[in-house]
Amino acid sequence: MRATTGYWRAAHGLGIALEAKGRLMAIVNVTPDSFSDGGRHFSVDRAVEHALSCLSDGAEILDIGGESTRPGATPVSAAEEQDRVLPVIEQLARETDALISIDTYRADTARRAIAAGAHIINDVHGLQREPEIAAIAAEYGAGLCVMHTGRGRDRLADVVADQFDYLERSLAIAAAAKVARETIVLDPGFGFAKETVEENMALMARCDELLALGYPLLVGTSRKRFLGTLTGREAGERDAATAATTVLLRMKGASVFRVHNVAINRDALAIADAMIAAQREAGKEQAL
Numbered sequence: 338m339r340a341t342t343g344y345w346r347a348a349h350g351l352g353i354a355l356e357a358k359g360r361l362m363a364i365v366n367v368t369p370d371s372f373s374d375g376g377r378h379f380s381v382d383r384a385v386e387h388a389l390s391c392l393s394d395g396a397e398i399l400d401i402g403g404e405s406t407r408p409g410a411t412p413v414s415a416a417e418e419q420d421r422v423l424p425v426i427e428q429l430a431r432e433t434d435a436l437i438s439i440d441t442y443r444a445d446t447a448r449r450a451i452a453a454g455a456h457i458i459n460d461v462h463g464l465q466r467e468p469e470i471a472a473i474a475a476e477y478g479a480g481l482c483v484m485h486t487g488r489g490r491d492r493l494a495d496v497v498a499d500q501f502d503y504l505e506r507s508l509a510i511a512a513a514a515k516v517a518r519e520t521i522v523l524d525p526g527f528g529f530a531k532e533t534v535e536e537n538m539a540l541m542a543r544c545d546e547l548l549a550l551g552y553p554l555l556v557g558t559s560r561k562r563f564l565g566t567l568t569g570r571e572a573g574e575r576d577a578a579t580a581a582t583t584v585l586l587r588m589k590g591a592s593v594f595r596v597h598n599v600a601i602n603r604d605a606l607a608i609a610d611a612m613i614a615a616q617r618e619a620g621k622e623q624a625l
Contacts, residue, residue, distance in 0.1 A: 343355055343356070343519065343553070344519060345480055345519070345520070345522060345553060345592075345593075346478065346480065346517065346519045346520050347436055347456035347457050347478070347479060347480035347520065348451050348455070348456045348457070348477045348478050348479040348480065349454070349456055351434075351436060351456050352436075352456075352480070353397060353398070353436060355553050355592040355593070357610070357614075358606065358610040359583070359587045359591070359592060359593070359594055359606040359609065359610060360397050360398065360592060360593045360594070361395055361396045361397060361398070361593075361594055361596060361599055361602055361603060361606065362396065362397075362398035362399070362400050362438065362555070362593055362594065362595040362596070363388065363391035363392075363394075363396035363398070363399050363400065363596065363597075363599050364400055364402070364559065364595060364596065364597050365384055365387055365388045365391070365399055365400060365401050365402070365425070366402050366405070367381075367384045367401060367402065367403050367421040367422055367425055368402065368403060368404065368405045368421070381424045381425055381428060384401070384425045385425055385428050385429060385432070388401075388425070388429055388433075389429075389432070389433065391599045392433060392435055394599035394600040394603060395599050395600065395603035396435070396599045397435060397436060398435065398436040398437075398438055398457065398593070399429060399433075399435055399436070399437050399438065400438040400439075400440050400457075400459055400595060401422050401425055401426055401429075401437065401438065401439055401440060401450075401455070402422070402439075402440030402441070403417070403418040403419070403420075403421035403422040403440075403441070403446075404418050404441070406440075406461055406529075415443050415445055415446055418441065418443065418446050419445075419446055419449055422439060422441075422446070422450060423449060423450065423453050426439065426450055426453040426454050426455050427453045427454060429454070430453065430454025430455075431454075436456045436457060436480070437454060437455045437456055437457070438455065438456070438457035438458070438459045438480070438482070439451070439455045439457070439458055439459065440459045440461070441458070441459070441460070442460050442461055442462040442466045442467060442470070443467055443470075444467045444469035444470045444472075444473055447460075447470050447473050447474075447479075448473050451473065451477045451479055455479075456479060456480055457479060457480035457481070457482065458470060458473070458474055458479050458480070458481050458482070459482040459484070459524075460481070460482065460483060460484060461484045461486060461526070461529065462484070462486060463483045463484050463485060463486065463503065463504065463506075463507035464483060464507045464510040464511060465503075465506065465507060465510070468510050468514075471510050471511050471513070471514035471516050472514045474511075474514070474516050474520060475514045475515045475516045475517070478517065478520065479520065480520050480521075480522070481511065481516060481520050481521050481522070482522050482523075482524050482555050483504065483507045483508070483511065483521060483522070483523050483524065484523075484524035484525075484526045484529070485499075485500050485503050485504055485507075485523075485524065485525050485526040485529070486503070486526050486529040486530060487499065487503075487526075487529060487530030487531060488529055488530045492530070496531070496536055496539050496540050496543070497539075497540070497543050497546050497547070500525055500540075500547055501547075501550070504523055504547075504550060505550075508521075508550070508552075518551075518552070521552050522552055522553045522554065522555045522592070522593060523547060523550060523552045523553070523554055523555070524554070524555045524556065524557060524595075525540055525544060525547060525554070525556065526557075527540065527541075527556065527557060527558045527561055527563075528557075528558075528561040528562060528563065531563075533563070534563045534566050534567055537558075537561070537563040538563070541558075541582065541585060541586060541589070544556070544586060544589045544590070544591065545589040545590045548590050553592040553593065554586075554590060554591040554592055554593070555591070555592065555593035555594075555595060556582075556586050556591045556593070556594055556595065557594075557595035557596075558579055558582040558583075558586070559575075559576075559579045559595060559596040559597045559598075559602075560572045560573070560575040560576070560579060560597055561575075564578040564579060564582070576597070576598040576601050576602075577601065579596060579597070579598065579601075579602065580598075580601045580602050580604070580605035581605070583596070583602050583605045583606060583609070584605050584606075584608060584609045587605075587606060587609035587610070587613070588609055588612070588613070594606065
């Protein structure tokens, strides 16, 4: 395992330390059809209200998305996506100092979102659908979340080997665009063409192997289908299962957790971080 402590640098002179504790990224879907909360925050006022509530619950990053990425979702145009997210980003940038992330794979949306006040670009296609996003991230010094996906391509049989194969190609795109290393985090993309419980659990069990790439990990298991298969619960009832994965993945070295329910995951991280601190102290005593 390679250490991932440090500072995640983002646009507009901001960033966040990734050292002593896990960090929470709140999901703010400005969409009518997201799998768990579609339509609940489908207006500027409701999205902003929800985002501010997430900050009160302990989130430090707000991830604003205008197009559902669930399987079978209806695609939207860049213009429609921007009409949904840009007013929300502009208002949040005025009302809070929190880090704001734009959840998009479109370069034009990413550029406009950063200009509107966003600090981070969260690309679910890992720079491989619109590679121009890398140049935008480099130009603005934006934080960049590079996600693995298995959708629309042939995959290697081994779940972690496929991670390395895909993410190394993404990192090459970032390097060619001169994206600063300290702005990058990696996301293994739980649920994105990882259809079975077995595949997602294998990825969770071996997630720490990805630290060998040398970047912090951001994970998003929140309310995913494999949790429903394991627990028998519908999407809105999977927050306890999500919190369990947050603890497990924090113990595996993940740094940032993208979640729907911030409060329950804040408590879960408090326990995991306390255990990590206790293990470090025990290790120091044994070394004496």
